[in-house]
Amino acid sequence: MADEFVQAFIETGWMLGIATFFSIAVGVPLGVFLFVTSEGMFWQNRIVQSIAGTTINIIRSLPYIILLVLLIPLAKALLGTSTGPTAASVSLVFAGIPFYARLVESALREVDRGVIEAAESCGASPWRIIWDVLLPEAKSGMIAGLTVTVISLLGYSAMAGMIGGGGIGDLAIRYGYHRFQQEVMIATVIILIIVVQLIQSVGDRLSKKANKMNVT
Amino acid sequence: MADEFVQAFIETGWMLGIATFFSIAVGVPLGVFLFVTSEGMFWQNRIVQSIAGTTINIIRSLPYIILLVLLIPLAKALLGTSTGPTAASVSLVFAGIPFYARLVESALREVDRGVIEAAESCGASPWRIIWDVLLPEAKSGMIAGLTVTVISLLGYSAMAGMIGGGGIGDLAIRYGYHRFQQEVMIATVIILIIVVQLIQSVGDRLSKKANKMNVT
Amino acid sequence: DGEAKGETNQTITIGATAGPYSDQLKEGIAPILKEKGIKLNIIEFHDYIQPNNALEEGDIDANLFQNRLYLSNFNEHQGTKLTALFAVPTAPIAMYSKRHQSLDDLEPGMTISLPNDTVNLARSLNMLESYGWLTVDPNVNPITASEKDVIDNPYHLKLNPLEAAATPRSLEDADFAFVNGNYAIASGLKLTEAVDVEQTSEDFLIYLTVREGEEDEPFVQALKEAYESEEFYTYTLEHSQGYVLPPYQQEQEAKK
Amino acid sequence: MIEVRQVTKRYGNVLALDDVSVTIERGDIFGMIGYSGAGKSTLLRCLNGLEQPTSGEVIIDGIDITKVSKRALRQIRQKIGMIFQHFHLIQTKTVYQNVAFSMKVAGKSTAEIAERVPELLHLVGLSDRANHYPAQLSGGQKQRVGIARALANNPDILLCDEATSALDPTTTASILQLLKKINEELDITIILITHEMEVVQTICHRVAVMEDGKIVEEGDVYHIFASPEQPLTKQFVDTVHSLTLPPRLLEERTGDILQLTFRGDDAEQAIISKAATRFAVDLNILHGQITYIQDRALGTLIVELLGEPKERKRASAWLTERTNRLEVLGYAS
Amino acid sequence: MIEVRQVTKRYGNVLALDDVSVTIERGDIFGMIGYSGAGKSTLLRCLNGLEQPTSGEVIIDGIDITKVSKRALRQIRQKIGMIFQHFHLIQTKTVYQNVAFSMKVAGKSTAEIAERVPELLHLVGLSDRANHYPAQLSGGQKQRVGIARALANNPDILLCDEATSALDPTTTASILQLLKKINEELDITIILITHEMEVVQTICHRVAVMEDGKIVEEGDVYHIFASPEQPLTKQFVDTVHSLTLPPRLLEERTGDILQLTFRGDDAEQAIISKAATRFAVDLNILHGQITYIQDRALGTLIVELLGEPKERKRASAWLTERTNRLEVLGYAS
Numbered sequence A, B: 001m002a003d004e005f006v007q008a009f010i011e012t013g014w015m016l017g018i019a020t021f022f023s024i025a026v027g028v029p030l031g032v033f034l035f036v037t038s039e040g041m042f043w044q045n046r047i048v049q050s051i052a053g054t055t056i057n058i059i060r061s062l063p064y065i066i067l068l069v070l071l072i073p074l075a076k077a078l079l080g081t082s083t084g085p086t087a088a089s090v091s092l093v094f095a096g097i098p099f100y101a102r103l104v105e106s107a108l109r110e111v112d113r114g115v116i117e118a119a120e121s122c123g124a125s126p127w128r129i130i131w132d133v134l135l136p137e138a139k140s141g142m143i144a145g146l147t148v149t150v151i152s153l154l155g156y157s158a159m160a161g162m163i164g165g166g167g168i169g170d171l172a173i174r175y176g177y178h179r180f181q182q183e184v185m186i187a188t189v190i191i192l193i194i195v196v197q198l199i200q201s202v203g204d205r206l207s208k209k210a211n212k213m214n215v216t
Numbered sequence C: 001d002g003e004a005k006g007e008t009n010q011t012i013t014i015g016a017t018a019g020p021y022s023d024q025l026k027e028g029i030a031p032i033l034k035e036k037g038i039k040l041n042i043i044e045f046h047d048y049i050q051p052n053n054a055l056e057e058g059d060i061d062a063n064l065f066q067n068r069l070y071l072s073n074f075n076e077h078q079g080t081k082l083t084a085l086f087a088v089p090t091a092p093i094a095m096y097s098k099r100h101q102s103l104d105d106l107e108p109g110m111t112i113s114l115p116n117d118t119v120n121l122a123r124s125l126n127m128l129e130s131y132g133w134l135t136v137d138p139n140v141n142p143i144t145a146s147e148k149d150v151i152d153n154p155y156h157l158k159l160n161p162l163e164a165a166a167t168p169r170s171l172e173d174a175d176f177a178f179v180n181g182n183y184a185i186a187s188g189l190k191l192t193e194a195v196d197v198e199q200t201s202e203d204f205l206i207y208l209t210v211r212e213g214e215e216d217e218p219f220v221q222a223l224k225e226a227y228e229s230e231e232f233y234t235y236t237l238e239h240s241q242g243y244v245l246p247p248y249q250q251e252q253e254a255k256k
Numbered sequence D, E: 001m002i003e004v005r006q007v008t009k010r011y012g013n014v015l016a017l018d019d020v021s022v023t024i025e026r027g028d029i030f031g032m033i034g035y036s037g038a039g040k041s042t043l044l045r046c047l048n049g050l051e052q053p054t055s056g057e058v059i060i061d062g063i064d065i066t067k068v069s070k071r072a073l074r075q076i077r078q079k080i081g082m083i084f085q086h087f088h089l090i091q092t093k094t095v096y097q098n099v100a101f102s103m104k105v106a107g108k109s110t111a112e113i114a115e116r117v118p119e120l121l122h123l124v125g126l127s128d129r130a131n132h133y134p135a136q137l138s139g140g141q142k143q144r145v146g147i148a149r150a151l152a153n154n155p156d157i158l159l160c161d162e163a164t165s166a167l168d169p170t171t172t173a174s175i176l177q178l179l180k181k182i183n184e185e186l187d188i189t190i191i192l193i194t195h196e197m198e199v200v201q202t203i204c205h206r207v208a209v210m211e212d213g214k215i216v217e218e219g220d221v222y223h224i225f226a227s228p229e230q231p232l233t234k235q236f237v238d239t240v241h242s243l244t245l246p247p248r249l250l251e252e253r254t255g256d257i258l259q260l261t262f263r264g265d266d267a268e269q270a271i272i273s274k275a276a277t278r279f280a281v282d283l284n285i286l287h288g289q290i291t292y293i294q295d296r297a298l299g300t301l302i303v304e305l306l307g308e309p310k311e312r313k314r315a316s317a318w319l320t321e322r323t324n325r326l327e328v329l330g331y332a333s
């Protein structure tokens, strides 16, 4: 059983790692895009904005189980296999990106307009403003959002068992739920709690560090 | 079949309604609590804060399916039944509260310290500051967070079918997925998309209205 | 698809649902194959569709979770070409109750939990119909019948389809609950305490399934030999009490 | 009475307040001036407990507010109004609601609030903006909301952190007038940080000069303006009494250049004209300034003394006797 | 050259700018004064396109910036520095990085940045704060970072929205000196909103007075100070040349009270002493102020004229001829 825990742990780490990576790599640009095309911002564009928003909403509207199933062909096409943790991470990626993009968007909304204007008044290009003003200023909120995202993805990853994804959550479901083995359930839940505590406290620390409003 | 859609729609509405209600009713105070007991705030208390934070993390660390199962006894105790949409909403409530509490907490972190200080300098009591400063100032961010929460809960509610919760997502899974009725799948997905679009646009509008930084 | 199968037949990848069938593979079959130098790689699914898709796609070599009726229905709808090879020891579905001792306790308005997956829901409805408690539309495929297809419910029974693993958990709540054998055993219910046990027909036995055309592959033979072995029979007697035995094991039983 | 005793405040390795002690009497208008970064805001924030000193005591009416319970501190704060350097208005409340907020805090009834808020807004000239949000206001308008808010509860003590720095001169004058009035009529103690020496001159009774976290000079305003001791104080006073002659003038002049400083009643004497009649000299006023601080004149004149050397000398001596200070900036060439 | 042509800006039902036209020449230091809420910040923000006018044109060096492409506008903005009323520093960047940011925007190399930023920080007296974050700075320190940032790219035009309002008099003076210097040496056009008339007086060449979204008076600073036409302008000028005598003085006086205004070279004449020698009168200077605006003297004196009625009359007449303006505030009782 210890072996299985180790393996499950590795599988979870793998799935979360991939999903987190893409959530950041795609979710951040998408969130920025949603923000900078919104009303009053430099790339204001109602049509493009609502297309992006709607696409996100469409993906967001699919319950994770359905998303998992719908994306099997994609996983197959991309990876050559439709089962296993890597295949499961395809759907986690798709769940994570729009979720995180929305949180990035809200974090950006909290950036002081005056600071953006100050950058504009220097003649800064939109890219420069995004890179040097929006992202740093929203970083603290974005990290807090990432914490929420990763923990949610951890929860979703438990369902990856539907397509043989494995992982800690799956272990809990297979043994604790399907086999009524309370001890496994408890053990996995304890592991999950520790992992979540870890994610949360690392997230809190980084978020606080990124916030320069209350430095001393 | 139309009947079933109507019923599923009502079930979803019912589950989401209950879950949203409690997410706000408990999640907001909890988020506020997390914030005001954090470092530098008026009820700063490291121990109490970390107990609350850990409790939230524990609930957050349970994958929704496990939460659903674990809470069956509670549903039974509270409602006298462990199946059906109302019973399913018990776990949605438990999923929604800590999720939303975290988002409320991040929204509160964006409130300008200076404004809180100004209220403190008037001699305002913590309650007064919470009620008249923190909540209004963070309202816009909190609404954006609620939008994310409700859409996530909608996704979770699809799994409520596990304990006979019903709802649109369950319809999609049972008929569209298990019984290969593509039309049902498509129809439910379209309904879900519309519902999500609606939630998002109402959320966006309210959030924007609550933000008085860019009024004209 | 040769890769998954393993060119040297050293590894067999097999998909199974979490529970008795993956357990019997892991604990009963894998050790036997290991002696022959074959590694059995078990992937656990908790779903009834993905294992077939994975098999069709070549991600796995075989799967073990379904009966023949379900498979033919699946092949028909999904256009897959999968074939059922041989049955394995199968846990029968049964009706349990914490409140009632016999079928005679029937009263109008009682609630009954049933597994919500296609096959087991149909099986449960089938049993209810056999008690004369309700009537299912004769025009629907008996293998995909759902609670919506009940055309006559004279006792106004409340049918409550739940996720299969949730049915034993609903016993506190419902008057009767249909519980799949595997979940009954896992959750500590005894088949002998059931109000009624399904007279499992051959159609409802769980079959080892492979892709069409691979019936004679060496790995299939290896699996078949393992299942038919004496060792596995002993395992079955020890670990799978109350299971419905497949024909080859019934022979072994007869021999004893 | 406010007594600050040996207060020190440290931020990391920045010593914002360095052993500051100062006493402010009830009914005083107390000015605080000093370089940017000297610690003025920090000291002010210690006075209502927004900043907890690293060490030292802040005693208000006999109570050390660094030690009292939070509840007691809140009670005390309700009687201390504060105007912030950066306004700190509640963004999601209208002008009206922002002002009403501090009254609600003090437990005022809705009726009272409905009566007083329009009055306050009228006082600061924002009656027509009652329903605007802070984001819709100009800088000065925001500051005036802050002023109205601070005055709402008729505080005993008013802390002003550059309360008029965003206001035009006319509005500033009227706000100062208002402060002076409430100080006189209601005996409110006002502590006022400012960068404008005119503000100090116009309404302060006493003034403290801060530098590097320390109070380097403190005293009666007239005294500080008339005889600043510290170089920093001199600098600041000079900014209002700056009598730098354009170099061109000094070059072109043919007579002696004298700088005369008058204090108090000297200023009201006809010294210039008397000197002109008494001696055979002409006195040409090149530059000068006479101001009244707390109703007492304080003046500086730069005059050119024209005439025969002998007469000039006599006049000079005569003037030296009769003025507070006479400095020769240049002799006739 | 900057030309604002019939610019109107409307926020909802607030008319922030009402058909404003004004021309600012290259190399000018142009002051803008006016009540709080008059529209000064809005007008300034129109000059670099931060605010899009509801109607009208803003032409900078021949280009109407309300019409150009975003890219072109960015190019133009790199040559326009702006100091904000509320600083608007990037909270997550240090002082150094905030200043470096605007140089990076203009495509300056790292080496150039590493050389110039410390130079700029030294100029504004913040060398020791290079690695502090804005939240660690006092109000005036933040403002100085804003100033350094605006100057970083050697702009052609510098827009200052109350750039010195949070600064102490000494720092203000040194910043003004700095502005004057860069204006003279580099021919930078500076547009400057201020509430401090001394600032206008010290460095501006021209000044515009705004009221209710309109420019009500505009002209050469000396001219505006010497002969303000609009009541608002008079008010503002009076705040620096305010010669209100304490009532006590007026009551106690026995002679005529005259207010004399000198302009230009009058001020340099020995009028007071000449009058005293020429007529049998004594002239007692009660109040007065002489300032030099753009090296020309502008003075006001309130004198008490003592002597026989007849002599007083003659002296009065003589003085009237020789001064710019003579006003009798009170006759001998």
Ligand SMILES: Nc1ncnc2c1ncn2[C@@H]1O[C@H](COP(=O)(O)OP(=O)(O)OP(=O)(O)O)[C@@H](O)[C@H]1O
Binding pocket: B215, B216, D135, D136, D137, D138, D139, D140, D141, D166, D168, E011, E012, E014, E015, E016, E034, E035, E036, E037, E038, E039, E040, E041, E042, E043, E085
């Ligand atoms: N976003 C807005 N919505 C509504 N009104 C606004 C907005 N921004 C500015 N105003 C109004 O426009 C007018 C001009 O504002 P502006 O900021 O230009 O004034 P100002 O002359 O700079 O004043 P101050 O000296 O107080 O800074 C003010 O009456 C202000 O209330």
Ligand SMILES: Nc1ncnc2c1ncn2[C@@H]1O[C@H](COP(=O)(O)OP(=O)(O)OP(=O)(O)O)[C@@H](O)[C@H]1O
Binding pocket: A215, A216, D011, D012, D014, D015, D016, D034, D035, D036, D037, D038, D039, D040, D041, D042, D043, D085, E135, E136, E137, E138, E139, E140, E141, E166, E167, E168
């Ligand atoms: N949170 C902080 N962390 C580090 N240093 C700080 C912090 N707050 C203030 N300081 C420093 O403390 C000193 C005093 O600041 P304070 O705000 O009291 O100055 P001030 O006299 O009000 O200046 P100003 O006139 O510019 O407003 C400054 O040098 C400032 O940089």
Ligand SMILES: [Mg+2]
Binding pocket: D040, D041, D042, D085, D161, E138, E139, E140
């Ligand atoms: Mg300060």
Ligand SMILES: [Mg+2]
Binding pocket: D138, D139, D140, E040, E041, E042, E085, E161
């Ligand atoms: Mg302004």
